[in-house]
Amino acid sequence: MADDFSTETADKLYAALYHEWPSADGFYMTEYRDDLQRWFAALSKNDRMVANLVRKAFDGGNDGEALKAAAGLPTAPFCPLT
Secondary structure, three states: OOOOOOOHHHHHHHHHHHOOOOOOOOHHHHHHHHHHHHHHOOOOOHHHHHHHHHHHHHHHHHHHHHHHOOOOOOOOOOOOOO
């Protein structure tokens, strides 16, 4: 897993949203996806539930609620998409 983790809410949000990517193009994106999958696997049961709530809120169009929930997640890999 990457050595550097972010405390930024946006990176936690992206981790919650993208940890289930079915595929990724390019080494950099594949590495990020793999980091996210390991990040999610290491979460506690409660944090996994929060990550799933983040996705549900975001998919439901409630970006503010998704960001609020994501803020409580553990540090996450830096997102290369930003």
